[in-house]
Amino acid sequence: MRRADVARLVALAALWGASFIFIRVLAPALGPILTVTTRVLIGGAVLVAYARATGVDVAFGRYWRRYLVIGVANSTLPFLLYAFAALHIPASYSVILNSTTPLFTALFAVPFLGERLTPAKLAGLASGAAGVALVSNAGPVVPDLWFGAAVAACLAATCSYALSSIYMKKRATGAKPLAIAGWSQLFAGLVLLPIVPFAPPPGALTPLVVVNVLLLALGCSSIAYVLYYRLIADVGPTRALTVAFLMPAFGMLWGALFLAETITWPMLAGCALIVGGTGAVLRPGTRA
Numbered sequence: 001m002r003r004a005d006v007a008r009l010v011a012l013a014a015l016w017g018a019s020f021i022f023i024r025v026l027a028p029a030l031g032p033i034l035t036v037t038t039r040v041l042i043g044g045a046v047l048v049a050y051a052r053a054t055g056v057d058v059a060f061g062r063y064w065r066r067y068l069v070i071g072v073a074n075s076t077l078p079f080l081l082y083a084f085a086a087l088h089i090p091a092s093y094s095v096i097l098n099s100t101t102p103l104f105t106a107l108f109a110v111p112f113l114g115e116r117l118t119p120a121k122l123a124g125l126a127s128g129a130a131g132v133a134l135v136s137n138a139g140p141v142v143p144d145l146w147f148g149a150a151v152a153a154c155l156a157a158t159c160s161y162a163l164s165s166i167y168m169k170k171r172a173t174g175a176k177p178l179a180i181a182g183w184s185q186l187f188a189g190l191v192l193l194p195i196v197p198f199a200p201p202p203g204a205l206t207p208l209v210v211v212n213v214l215l216l217a218l219g220c221s222s223i224a225y226v227l228y229y230r231l232i233a234d235v236g237p238t239r240a241l242t243v244a245f246l247m248p249a250f251g252m253l254w255g256a257l258f259l260a261e262t263i264t265w266p267m268l269a270g271c272a273l274i275v276g277g278t279g280a281v282l283r284p285g286t287r288a
Contacts, residue, residue: 005235011112012227013243017250019220020091020098022212023083023176029203032083037192038213040075041222050177050226051178057180066172069263070180075275076163078157079188086156088150089141095251096271097154099244099278104127104162106281112166121205124280126172130157164258177232181225241282 001009026035027168051058060067085094109115115123117125135150172180203209231240248271255261 001235001239004233008227008231008234009240009243010246012224013226013246014242015239017095019216019224020082020086020222020251020256021254022093022216023079023094024086024091024255025212026085026209026216026226027086027189029206029209030201031199033086033192033195033199034201035083035213035216036076036079036127037189037223039079039217040071040185040192041189042214042217043225044182044187044189046218046222047178047182047225048186051086051176051182053238056176056178058183059175061180062185063172063175063179064183066167066175067180067192068187070164070168070172070175071184072191073160073167075137075161075185075188076191081153081160082158084154085150088146089154090255091210091259092248092252092255092261092263092267093135093141093151094154095255096267096274097132097151097249097281098158098251099271099274100132100155100263101158101161101247102241102244102278102281103274104159105165108162108166113169121282122279124277127273127277127280129277131270131275134273134283136270137266170288177229178225181229185221210245219267246276246283248275 030038035175048058069201082094082098106115106117106121107125110117132151132155137147141147168180227238228243233245252263252267252271256263
């Protein structure tokens, strides 16, 4: 890859790794519903405006139903699950577990896309499962019922991401990626709007909270998606997916720097197993 591509990849990993830090701050203050609603509505509106300004044909009349499905599966559900998890586990845990998404994508591609499980994919899935088991017992948090529910929520979110990618591959291949990113997030927010009045924020709306909302929406959604789809265009989807290798490192780094989270050796070992399994799934020659 060119230096510019590497720079975009690193910047994307840093932004998406930071998203878990912002969620960890916002979820206790705003609650999961308002945290997600503000993120997707602001981020989606900016992307839709950018697509319009750059002349991207979003083909709204043809694809709006698919944008809605993708919005719910790729934003509403996983973002809510991660916001719930942020109430009970450190951000570094969430970002490590998030890196299992390509593993679930490879697994779901077997029944839904007719792909086969090669020895490399099976080894990757086994490595990822071992990594999740190790991270779940890595400390420093107490593995109580809420901890288990939070870990399950993170894994359910990655399953939702994986199923969404399968759906996009089958039903939305003709849509422009930037159009999918913008309109799917707008629909994700519109779905949540009727619930917002029944989920008032449990904390105060301080300037720090507002700054975190804007950074999450504009940085981790709007700017990040522009970087991601530029990478897909320049280096292809497989290389763009290697962002999954870098996100846990940035997530743990930001958590330690800004939230004083503890990083343990078992966490690092579990992260290595998950990332290694992802590498086996995404290595050249596979279609995951």
